[in-house]
Amino acid sequence: MFRRNLLPIVQPRPSESDGLIYVEGTEENGIILSGTVRSPETDNVYPVKNGYLDLLGRVSGAGNIANATNFLPGAGRGYEPLWRVRSLTLLTGAPFSNEREVEKISSLVDVERGGRFLDLGCSAGLYTRTLARKLEGTGEIVGIDISPSMLKEAARRASTIKPAARPSLARADAGRLPFADGSFAGAVCGGSLNEFADPARVLRETRRVLEPGGRLAIMGILRSRTTRGLRLQRFLSTSGIRFFEQDELHSLLDHAGFEPDLIEVQGSVFFAGATRQ
Ligand SMILES: C[S@@+](CC[C@H](N)C(=O)[O-])C[C@H]1O[C@@H](n2cnc3c(N)ncnc32)[C@H](O)[C@@H]1O
Secondary structure: OEEEEHHHOOOOOOOOOOOOEEEEEEEOOOOEEEEEEEEEOOOOOOEEEEEEEEEOOOOOOOOHHHHHOOOOOHHHHHHHHHHHHHHHHHHHHHOHHHHHHHHHHHHHHOOOOOEEEEOOOOOOOHHHHHHHOOOOOEEEEEEEEEOOHHHHHHHHHHHOHHHOOOOOOEEEEEEHOOOOOOOOOEEEEEEEEHHOOOOOHHHHHHHEEEEEEEEEEEEEOOOOOOOOHHHHHHHHHHOOOEEEOOHHHHHHHHOOOEOOOOOOOEEOOEEEEEOOO
């Protein structure tokens, strides 16, 4: 599913400036459910199928082993029921529901003001779906991920939302965001900054596609303070996952052109809000 009205801001290559145009397919309430879109500049065509616009085609986009595991069959289906519903409770050491988490992220990104939002590394679409519902009538959201398995599941879960509020989903690399400068009012990132092969690059790209004053809200994992936690994180790091120190996070945001707010920490989880300079 991809909203037709968003095609003008989609620029699959940095050299493009015109956006995409609709070629043919099945459309409902302004949402392309399946079909083809085209770049008038390169003549490249991109399919909308399995519930998302695929801008990567044969390019995997995976930059480390952790990324590659999200391509496994069943990764998308299992992600929310097996891990996501309890991930913050396990990582903070206290009951922490998905509802509470998404409320925090919504408030940090200031979803109330409406406009266009972006979910970076959306997986099965927890933030994408919840923000899409909140934005009904005031804005819209695009969830991007490199994993076909995750995006297919995100589309399946989002299809229960009423058509007027449904999000757009695209297979795209957060390190090369396929959107025009200043296209979004805000961006959210749940756990993905730890997984991106090049988080500094993703943050610079996010700054580029945000409008001046645009908001960024991140939930992520900090370097553990316990020996046991550090041992586990050292093992996970071999797959490419990184765990940040608080000042490292601050500096990453600062260097990318964001003014970070106070970073809130609970257990090994952080919530950070930042404004695009
Ligand atoms: C920790 S999960 C995200 C969880 C999700 N945001 C949530 O709140 O449930 C990380 C996701 O980032 C995706 N990812 C990794 N590298 C990416 C990249 N360069 N561009 C886009 N997505 C990427 C992975 O495929 C995976 O689905």
